[in-house]
Amino acid sequence: MDDMTLMMKELTESDGVSGFERSVRDKMAEYLSPLSDELMKDRLGSIIGKKVGNEQGPRVLIAGHLDEIGFLVTSITPKGFLRFEQLGGWWPHSVMSQRVRVKTRKGDYVGIVGSKPPHGMEAAEREKVVKLKQMYIDIGARDADDAKAMGVRPGDWIVPISEFTTMRDDELWVGKALDNRAGCALAVEVLKRLQEEQHPNVLYAGATVQEEVGLRGATTVANLVQPDIAFALDVGIANDIPGVEAESPSNVGGGPLLLLLDSTMIPHSGLRDLVMDTAEELGMDIQVATVMGGGTDAGKFHLHGTGCPTLSMGFATRYIHTHNAIMAKKDFDEAATLLVNVIKKLDQDKMNELFG
Numbered sequence: 001m002d003d004m005t006l007m008m009k010e011l012t013e014s015d016g017v018s019g020f021e022r023s024v025r026d027k028m029a030e031y032l033s034p035l036s037d038e039l040m041k042d043r044l045g046s047i048i049g050k051k052v053g054n055e056q057g058p059r060v061l062i063a064g065h066l067d068e069i070g071f072l073v074t075s076i077t078p079k080g081f082l083r084f085e086q087l088g089g090w091w092p093h094s095v096m097s098q099r100v101r102v103k104t105r106k107g108d109y110v111g112i113v114g115s116k117p118p119h120g121m122e123a124a125e126r127e128k129v130v131k132l133k134q135m136y137i138d139i140g141a142r143d144a145d146d147a148k149a150m151g152v153r154p155g156d157w158i159v160p161i162s163e164f165t166t167m168r169d170d171e172l173w174v175g176k177a178l179d180n181r182a183g184c185a186l187a188v189e190v191l192k193r194l195q196e197e198q199h200p201n202v203l204y205a206g207a208t209v210q211e212e213v214g215l216r217g218a219t220t221v222a223n224l225v226q227p228d229i230a231f232a233l234d235v236g237i238a239n240d241i242p243g244v245e246a247e248s249p250s251n252v253g254g255g256p257l258l259l260l261l262d263s264t265m266i267p268h269s270g271l272r273d274l275v276m277d278t279a280e281e282l283g284m285d286i287q288v289a290t291v292m293g294g295g296t297d298a299g300k301f302h303l304h305g306t307g308c309p310t311l312s313m314g315f316a317t318r319y320i321h322t323h324n325a326i327m328a329k330k331d332f333d334e335a336a337t338l339l340v341n342v343i344k345k346l347d348q349d350k351m352n353e354l355f356g
Helices: 003-012 022-035 144-149 178-193 216-225 269-281 329-343 348-355
Strands: 038-041 047-052 059-065 070-076 082-087 099-104 107-114 136-138 157-160 165-167 172-175 202-208 229-237 257-262 287-291 310-317 325-328
Touching: 003 022, 003 172, 003 178, 003 329, 022 038, 022 047, 022 178, 022 202, 047 178, 047 216, 059 178, 059 216, 059 329, 070 099, 070 144, 082 157, 172 178, 172 329, 178 202, 178 229, 178 310, 178 325, 178 329, 202 216, 229 257, 229 287, 257 269, 269 310, 269 329, 269 348, 310 325, 310 329, 325 329
Parallel strands: 059 202, 059 229, 229 310, 257 287
Antiparallel strands: 038 047, 047 202, 070 082, 070 157, 082 136, 099 107, 099 157, 107 136, 165 172, 172 325, 257 310
């Protein structure tokens, strides 16, 4: 397993839902520390590595987000089943019968997401999507007292269970939390590739917290870094699957993905053109997408101070917000190459041009 794939395995298999990202942050610290002149943290748990190229140059921020979608225990039924609330967006059909890990003060417990069996439903009821509030988590407890003795209590967090693996001779990466440990890994990889390169700016590379529940860490990180230019590193929705048609298809393995528009941000056109032109110079294929049903940390980055030119970029990914997503190693590698070359162009003159 090569270094990039190993980093993805370690990051995706770390557990960290929104608001409970400590273990992922600690893993990121292991990667960022030897590559950074300084390690910075906000009070919510975000982490950023600083690398000085030119102290007088622009402050450039590249960041993924640490959190993955998951759940929170809200109550324990008299028979010991757990009721829960979602952290981030889940489609109920992708949740039933899946394994989860309940994180308690006395240790972790495997749970199964259950619901009323279809055998006991009326025909019309079986045609409906089962709502999350109708589901529960079975941890094998005898009753509520047994569950409490196991250490479970409301407020404990719950994470999907899914082992990282690869497909098609290691060309594809498969696992939970690719949204958005892939963005975290990309920030590390860019920082790593710039160790022996000159860059005319100060680079801040790392990851935010609580993106999935409202882009919250993006606000605090922007306050911490005070960037002049920012890139939100995140996954995009691949539409190269049966039943989905798009005017601008985004394919797994089709190259880095640029987000042209979402519900939280219209990207800076000058920065967008710079990235596109750089990709063309490199002979690299890139893809574009518009997503009006969601947003990324760019939605907060671009509003910092009096305005911060921002772009969201990443990789087309299948089956995000489930236990098992798929993305291409090639897209990750090319996104790192593209970002490195863009960052090397971001001097003060280019900054003035963008603002002009």
